[in-house]
Amino acid sequence: MPSGRVSLFVTCIVDQVFPKVGLAMADVLERAGYQLDFPPAQTCCGQPAFNSGYRESSREVARHFLDVFRDSEYIVVPSGSCTAMISHHYDDIFENDPDMRKRASEIGARVYEFSQFLTEVAKVDDVGARYDATVTYHDSCHALRELKIKDGPRRLLANVKGLTLLEMEAAQECCGFGGTFSVKFPEISGAMARTKMDSIVKTGASTVVSIDSSCLMQLEGAIRRAGLPIRTMHLAEVLASR
Amino acid sequence: MNTAPIKIRETVADPNLQKAIYTATGRLMAHRAGSVAPLADYQDLRTAAHELKRHTIENLDYYLEEFERNVIAHGGEVVFCNDGVEVADFILDLAGKRGAHLIVKSKSMTTEEIDLNERLERHGMESVETDLGEYILQLMHQRPYHIVAPALHLTRYQVADLFTEKLGVENEVVIEKQTKIARAVLREKFLAADIGISGANFLIADSGAVVVVENEGNARLSTSAPKIHIAIAGIEKLIPRATDLNVFLKLLGRSATGQALTVYTSFLSGPRREGEIDGPEEFYVVLLDSGRTKLLANAEKRESLFCIRCGACLNHCPVYRKIGGHNYPWIYSGPIGKIITPQFHGVMQDPWLPFASSLCGACAEVCPVKIDIPRQLLQLRAEISESKSSTERRAFGMYAWLMRHPRLFALSGKLGSIFTPRPKNAGWIRHLHGFISVGPLKKWLQERDLPPPAKKSFHDLWKERGK
Numbered sequence: 001m002p003s004g005r006v007s008l009f010v011t012c013i014v015d016q017v018f019p020k021v022g023l024a025m026a027d028v029l030e031r032a033g034y035q036l037d038f039p040p041a042q043t044c045c046g047q048p049a050f051n052s053g054y055r056e057s058s059r060e061v062a063r064h065f066l067d068v069f070r071d072s073e074y075i076v077v078p079s080g081s082c083t084a085m086i087s088h089h090y091d092d093i094f095e096n097d098p099d100m101r102k103r104a105s106e107i108g109a110r111v112y113e114f115s116q117f118l119t120e121v122a123k124v125d126d127v128g129a130r131y132d133a134t135v136t137y138h139d140s141c142h143a144l145r146e147l148k149i150k151d152g153p154r155r156l157l158a159n160v161k162g163l164t165l166l167e168m169e170a171a172q173e174c175c176g177f178g179g180t181f182s183v184k185f186p187e188i189s190g191a192m193a194r195t196k197m198d199s200i201v202k203t204g205a206s207t208v209v210s211i212d213s214s215c216l217m218q219l220e221g222a223i224r225r226a227g228l229p230i231r232t233m234h235l236a237e238v239l240a241s242r
Numbered sequence: 243m244n245t246a247p248i249k250i251r252e253t254v255a256d257p258n259l260q261k262a263i264y265t266a267t268g269r270l271m272a273h274r275a276g277s278v279a280p281l282a283d284y285q286d287l288r289t290a291a292h293e294l295k296r297h298t299i300e301n302l303d304y305y306l307e308e309f310e311r312n313v314i315a316h317g318g319e320v321v322f323c324n325d326g327v328e329v330a331d332f333i334l335d336l337a338g339k340r341g342a343h344l345i346v347k348s349k350s351m352t353t354e355e356i357d358l359n360e361r362l363e364r365h366g367m368e369s370v371e372t373d374l375g376e377y378i379l380q381l382m383h384q385r386p387y388h389i390v391a392p393a394l395h396l397t398r399y400q401v402a403d404l405f406t407e408k409l410g411v412e413n414e415v416v417i418e419k420q421t422k423i424a425r426a427v428l429r430e431k432f433l434a435a436d437i438g439i440s441g442a443n444f445l446i447a448d449s450g451a452v453v454v455v456e457n458e459g460n461a462r463l464s465t466s467a468p469k470i471h472i473a474i475a476g477i478e479k480l481i482p483r484a485t486d487l488n489v490f491l492k493l494l495g496r497s498a499t500g501q502a503l504t505v506y507t508s509f510l511s512g513p514r515r516e517g518e519i520d521g522p523e524e525f526y527v528v529l530l531d532s533g534r535t536k537l538l539a540n541a542e543k544r545e546s547l548f549c550i551r552c553g554a555c556l557n558h559c560p561v562y563r564k565i566g567g568h569n570y571p572w573i574y575s576g577p578i579g580k581i582i583t584p585q586f587h588g589v590m591q592d593p594w595l596p597f598a599s600s601l602c603g604a605c606a607e608v609c610p611v612k613i614d615i616p617r618q619l620l621q622l623r624a625e626i627s628e629s630k631s632s633t634e635r636r637a638f639g640m641y642a643w644l645m646r647h648p649r650l651f652a653l654s655g656k657l658g659s660i661f662t663p664r665p666k667n668a669g670w671i672r673h674l675h676g677f678i679s680v681g682p683l684k685k686w687l688q689e690r691d692l693p694p695p696a697k698k699s700f701h702d703l704w705k706e707r708g709k
Contacts, residue, residue: 010700012645016655017693019700023707038704043645049638051601051620053627057642064646092620145603174560178600183682185598190689191254191564192600195264221690224670 006034007072011082012044018213024240025078025114032122041068047085050093051179059093066107075111078236079212080143083113088146113143115211115235119152125159131241132162136205139172140212153211153235160238170199177218193222200230207231209238250569259395263566266394267557273500274554290489292612295548298480305447305480312450316512318525325532326356329474332528334365342436348461349373350441351389351551352476352530354573370431372460374424381408387567390498390553395566438464442475444490448483451511452527455494455504462508471522477529478547493610497552533586542621546582548611555605555615561598577605581618589625596622652701659695
């Protein structure tokens with residue numbers, strides 16, 4: 001039985017818009033034998049400012065994050081994008097601040113995206129979940145290309161009882177969210193979402209699953225606008241089902 | 243221009259154009275994937291190409307001189323030009339001395355970059371593009387849509403109508419027959435041309451050779467039939483040794499079109515020697531700066547000069563695949579265009595450009611010389627955002643302040659949740675009215691439904707869970 005203490009960083013979007021994803025993640029981690037801790041002063045990782053070019057603002061938020069999670073053993077995040085911000089890009093924003101950079105790299109090494117934590121740290125591929133549906137998995141870009149997460153979520157899904165996993169053609173194509181890109185270039189972003197949506201529809205799956213709530217917000221927004229009967233679910237919600 | 247061109251909306255809304263772009267780029271993606279899969283050392287080749295380019299760019303002064311010495315040793319001449327004006331002046335001066343009027347040109351992005359045809363035509367020269375795609379575009383007075391496949395956006399029916407209108411031939415929709423029509427016109431030009439202009443894919447320092455890769459044979463004809471050959475290339479095209487092609491040629495064809503090697507790979511060094519049966523009498527290599535040396539000083543930005551113009555980043559870019567090649571402000575489109583346009587022209591000329599990306603990273607994943615395009619985009623964004631005061635900048639300042647004050651963040655979330663007008667069916671928001679239907683919310687709702695904030699945040703639910 002694995003053991004240890006896990007701090008949840010639920011991200012700002014899960015906290016404010018999709019809190020059930022955070023609860024599902026907590027349930028799965030507890031069942032896997034971990035003691036949970038939720039530092040209440042947590043807010044955001046700073047990525048929105050970083051991606052928009054406001055490095056000083058992103059540094060301020062990053063400093064807050066590093067302060068809140070300074071004593072955590074493991075930090076588990078229901079998002080590949082926010083994880084990559086902390087583990088990869090804090091290094092960039094503190095490039096002229098050796099002390100903060102060192103701190104960021106120490107804490108960054110303890111940050112895991114949720115599926116990555118299950119498969120790589122807890123060494124669990126089967127969480128004992130049951131979910132009766134045909135499901136297709138959307139690779140979120142930062143998880144796939146920065147964290148190299150590809151097989152883990154698929155293994156976890158394949159081991160869910162009652163679940164059939166179908167691959168879509170454009171699994172690795174961006175959903176078009178891209179943070180502020182989605183509202184700076186809505187026409188392009190919306191067109192990208194619809195291309196992805198078409199690829200999901202083609203599989204015949206009833207549910208699209210991702211490890212990033214921001215991608216799911218984009219996809220579900222487009223799916224609802226198109227009036228399609230497709231559900232979006234965060235991986236944690238599928239794995240918490242029994 | 244502060245904002246993206248309005249044409250983006252038209253391109254995205256044009257189903258035929260969308261299909262043409264998506265299909266053509268999809269085919270190129272599949273070809274590339276199929277051709278790199280059997281290469282066991284593909285990733286090592288990319289690393290080697292990156293390191294070779296880094297080494298060359300960091301020692302460019304040395305290799306430029308070595309290249310020049312070797313070109314001269316073969317009886318050719320090297321001309322250094324700062325910009326397009328100097329290139330045109332050199333060609334016009336030479337043409338004047340030799341009584342030349344007709345130029346045949348093979349495909350070259352570098353000459354597109356400096357509007358060479360327009361510059362020469364203003365002085366009474368005729369400059370004919372001989373690559374089929376480029377020839378079609380020249381007849382249409384359009385710029386290349388894509389670095390490698392310049393007429394990617396056109397259908398054969400459009401080409402048929404164009405040939406009928408411009409060449410007076412019968413409407414011909416079979417592509418092979420269209421090629422024959424162009425070939426008949428271009429053959430006459432090749433035979434009559436005074437000067438042949440080519441680009442260069444690589445310039446080899448240790449042998450003074452210009453390497454040109456192509457599929458149609460028009461570059462070989464352009465560089466061997468006329469009495470004068472002028473190769474025009476950016477200074478970043480240098481590689482140290484001929485043996486380095488062992489790395490680059492394996493990557494270029496595969497990344498561009500999925501070919502292990504293109505149909506023709508020409509090694510051109512110096513004019514025709516005694517006893518040789520073809521080749522030009524005069525051989526010039528024009529080396530163009532045009533903004534490149536500005537990048538040399540910056541250790542991060544100079545990575546853009548590693549580009550070998552394969553076009554793979556365009557094919558794999560989900561944004562390029564939606565907006566096509568003509569919505570970018572310059573001839574370099576796609577992800578590479580998004581970084582080199584501001585780097586060459588200054589970031590404030592088209593400040594929207596580096597932001598027109600979801601930062602998905604597909605470009606960096608396929609770049610054969612491993613240019614970290616997303617990283618460069620992020621740096622350009624920082625340069626642009628931090629250089630001016632704006633509403634957005636103040637908004638991010640407030641965001642950062644709020645995120646350092648968790649209680650106020652929670653309170654603002656609560657207020658947002660209370661005051662958001664919720665749809666009666668507990669679903670997502672489709673319309674917003676009045677004063678809140680502005681800015682980002684309005685832009686989001688233009689394309690998608692929006693989830694209302696949760697009534698209870700995770701913070702709230704976590705407290706309840708503990709009870």
